[in-house]
Amino acid sequence: MAQVFRPSANTIAKASIFFLMVLTIAGLCGLDLIHRSPYVRYTHRPKEQPVPFSHKHHVNMGIDCRYCHTTVEESASANIPSTRICMNCHSTIWKDSPMLEPVRESWQTGKSLEWNRVHDLPDFVYFNHSIHINKGIGCVTCHGPVDEMPLVHREKPLFMKWCLECHKAPEKFIRPQEEVFNMDYKEPKNQLELGRKLVKEYHVQNENNRLTDCWICHR
Amino acid sequence: MSDSKDKDSILGQAGPLLDSGQTIQSVGDKVTSVIFRKKQPIPWFVVLGIASMLLGSLTLSVVWLLMKGTGVWGLNIPNAWGFAIVNFVWWIGIGHAGTLISAILFLFKQQWRTSINRFAEAMTLFAVACAGMFPLLHLGRPWVFYWLFPYPSTMGVWPQFRSPLVWDVFAVSTYLTVSVIFWYTGLIPDLATMRDRAKNKVGKIVAGIFAMGWRGSARHWHRYEVAYLLLAGLSTPLVVSVHSVVSLDFAVSIMPGWHTTIFPPYFVAGAIYSGFAMVLTLMIPVRSIYGLKSIVTMRTIDNMAKIMLATGLMVFYGYLNEIFFAWYSGNKYESFMMLNRMTGPYALQYWMLILCNGIIPQLLWFRKVRQNVISLFIISIIVNIGMWLERYIIVVTSLHRDFIPSSWDNYAGTIWDWGLYIGTIGFFLFAMMLFIRWVPMIPIFEIREIIHAKTKKTLGTEKKP
Numbered sequence: 001m002a003q004v005f006r007p008s009a010n011t012i013a014k015a016s017i018f019f020l021m022v023l024t025i026a027g028l029c030g031l032d033l034i035h036r037s038p039y040v041r042y043t044h045r046p047k048e049q050p051v052p053f054s055h056k057h058h059v060n061m062g063i064d065c066r067y068c069h070t071t072v073e074e075s076a077s078a079n080i081p082s083t084r085i086c087m088n089c090h091s092t093i094w095k096d097s098p099m100l101e102p103v104r105e106s107w108q109t110g111k112s113l114e115w116n117r118v119h120d121l122p123d124f125v126y127f128n129h130s131i132h133i134n135k136g137i138g139c140v141t142c143h144g145p146v147d148e149m150p151l152v153h154r155e156k157p158l159f160m161k162w163c164l165e166c167h168k169a170p171e172k173f174i175r176p177q178e179e180v181f182n183m184d185y186k187e188p189k190n191q192l193e194l195g196r197k198l199v200k201e202y203h204v205q206n207e208n209n210r211l212t213d214c215w216i217c218h219r
Numbered sequence: 220m221s222d223s224k225d226k227d228s229i230l231g232q233a234g235p236l237l238d239s240g241q242t243i244q245s246v247g248d249k250v251t252s253v254i255f256r257k258k259q260p261i262p263w264f265v266v267l268g269i270a271s272m273l274l275g276s277l278t279l280s281v282v283w284l285l286m287k288g289t290g291v292w293g294l295n296i297p298n299a300w301g302f303a304i305v306n307f308v309w310w311i312g313i314g315h316a317g318t319l320i321s322a323i324l325f326l327f328k329q330q331w332r333t334s335i336n337r338f339a340e341a342m343t344l345f346a347v348a349c350a351g352m353f354p355l356l357h358l359g360r361p362w363v364f365y366w367l368f369p370y371p372s373t374m375g376v377w378p379q380f381r382s383p384l385v386w387d388v389f390a391v392s393t394y395l396t397v398s399v400i401f402w403y404t405g406l407i408p409d410l411a412t413m414r415d416r417a418k419n420k421v422g423k424i425v426a427g428i429f430a431m432g433w434r435g436s437a438r439h440w441h442r443y444e445v446a447y448l449l450l451a452g453l454s455t456p457l458v459v460s461v462h463s464v465v466s467l468d469f470a471v472s473i474m475p476g477w478h479t480t481i482f483p484p485y486f487v488a489g490a491i492y493s494g495f496a497m498v499l500t501l502m503i504p505v506r507s508i509y510g511l512k513s514i515v516t517m518r519t520i521d522n523m524a525k526i527m528l529a530t531g532l533m534v535f536y537g538y539l540n541e542i543f544f545a546w547y548s549g550n551k552y553e554s555f556m557m558l559n560r561m562t563g564p565y566a567l568q569y570w571m572l573i574l575c576n577g578i579i580p581q582l583l584w585f586r587k588v589r590q591n592v593i594s595l596f597i598i599s600i601i602v603n604i605g606m607w608l609e610r611y612i613i614v615v616t617s618l619h620r621d622f623i624p625s626s627w628d629n630y631a632g633t634i635w636d637w638g639l640y641i642g643t644i645g646f647f648l649f650a651m652m653l654f655i656r657w658v659p660m661i662p663i664f665e666i667r668e669i670i671h672a673k674t675k676k677t678l679g680t681e682k683k684p
Contacts, residue, residue, distance in 0.1 A: 004414075004423045010432045036373060161375030
């Protein structure tokens with residue numbers, strides 16, 4: 001009976017073993033790269049919003065973060081401002097601008113504006129803004145230079161690894177409390193030295209309170 | 220011949236290794252006829268049909284679980300481990316017989332293993348697949364199962380290497396990998412036979428691809444023998460290590476009833492016990508339906524029954540040992556646990572376990588019982604049930620009475636627990652039926668080697684039908 005395979009099939013079979021291995025490894029590495037890519041992490045890409053609100057414009061006019069994000073110092077959530085806060089100014093300034101039509105509509109109907117969340121943490125993560133603000137972590141440390149973003153985007157990939165970078169060594173990122181809302185704060189040359197001092201002073205961690213314990217974020 | 224017969228009767232072997240009248244040609248015909256026959260026998264269709272229905276139950280249970288979460292199971296606190304762990308241990312234990320038969324009995328040159336090794340190895344693979352489902356589904360979010368592996372992830376943390384649950388991941392995945400490779404390597408010469416005997420081109424091509432260019436040259440055989448021996452050596456420690464690691468899931472904790480050093484050997488014996496029971500449960504009907512009684516002889520069946528008896532006694536010793544140490548330790552939590560096991564809410568299951576695993580298998584001392592396939596079949600099923608009850612008792616009786624009475628709670632599986640469990644049985648049977656249909660279930664060439672050695676003639680070239 002005739003053979004169905006030629007002798008060259010042996011070479012193909014051997015080569016296929018090699019390529020299967022290479023393909024598997026390349027495939028897994030590729031998946032990991034996709035997972036880490038800015039595309040999947042949605043970094044440096046402004047999100048579409050109902051109103052093209054410019055952080056750059058408002059911050060440079062001298063409005064403090066806390067004017068809109070009212071609860072950032074005392075609660076877990078920083079607070080997305082209510083329409084009333086927008087209308088504080090926009091009832092008189094740019095009051096007929098077509099861009100602000102959704103804001104006026106919200107004001108008239110009492111229906112909230114539905115902003116699209118830029119920093120959305122998984123539900124199994126407990127995150128509290130106030131503790132970070134009160135222990136000397138600047139807004140910019142996580143959110144990036146918001147004063148330079150016409151439309152706000154995600155600056156950091158929000159990997160757990162990224163959270164841990166600071167939780168493992170807060171002294172590298174901590175700043176004096178009065179500098180927390182400073183957009184132009186430059187870390188000093190003696191950051192580590194100052195950092196260690198501040199970590200101690202603000203009781204950021206001690207032997208009973210380790211920032212790397214699982215329950216700190218996964219409660 | 221008379222020499223070997225005398226030796227056999229001294230060793231108490233029941234009947235010949237192979238029935239007389241088998242030739243190199245007839246073995247090939249017999250085994251491949253299972254695959255090349257026009258139509259599978261009716262029982263094959265019946266089992267496949269039932270298995271398909273059970274697969275439906277598996278699908279339903281898994282989908283519901285994924286939609287609702289592990290709350291649909293009967294788990295509670297303190298019973299955080301329920302059916303998922305019971306079934307995991309049960310299935311992975313069943314797998315062990317296959318590895319023991321194919322690796323350890325091979326190294327000990329037990330020729331009777333030849334007729335059942337591939338079948339048992341296939342059983343191992345499917346049992347491990349079933350076992351793997353349970354811990355994965357128990358994760359709650361099984362789609363991120365790869366977090367179990369240590370790789371440089373974006374989370375910046377590694378798995379907890381001090382946890383036996385992580386050791387499990389390594390033990391089971393190594394076991395599965397080695398078992399697949401071992402099984403496949405042993406299959407290659409027979410796949411070549413299939414290729415040569417296939418009646419149509421598609422069959423030839425498919426079997427040809429899987430045979431990987433096997434031509435049966437002396438060099439091929441030499442390499443094959445070396446590879447098979449090495450793999451057998453590699454699999455041998457796995458027979459002991461996998462279930463030892465599984466037992467450490469319990470033994471490393473400080474729960475009364477779990478925290479004992481006897482667990483690893485006791486679990487391994489139990490695994491082999493249940494595995495041989497499962498091989499018998501499957502092999503007894505298969506050999507009679509497919510007319511393979513002359514290859515899978517009574518001697519093989521008898522030997523399996525003996526191993527079951529031996530491992531069953533070890534397991535029974537384990538039970539007695541647990542009782543003894545509950546008293547001898549003087550630890551009130553241990554003794555409470557044991558008394559509660561015997562008289563508490565799960566007393567029925569406990570005494571059923573003693574009956575199924577300890578008392579009934581004592582019938583295997585009698586040659587008449589071992590030689591009667593029907594009684595053996597029934598005992599093997601009883602042992603399967605007993606071994607399931609054993610894991611149930613271990614998991615539930617320790618957990619449901621915690622150290623603090625305020626946290627006590629009873630446990631019972633819900634309909635979704637049962638649906639998932641019988642669903643995996645369906646998966647197992649379905650896979651076994653496909654295996655029987657598409658793969659030579661008895662190693663043709665190994666049986667031929669036995670015949671060849673027996674007849675002391677040179678291996679002639681086989682005439683194709």
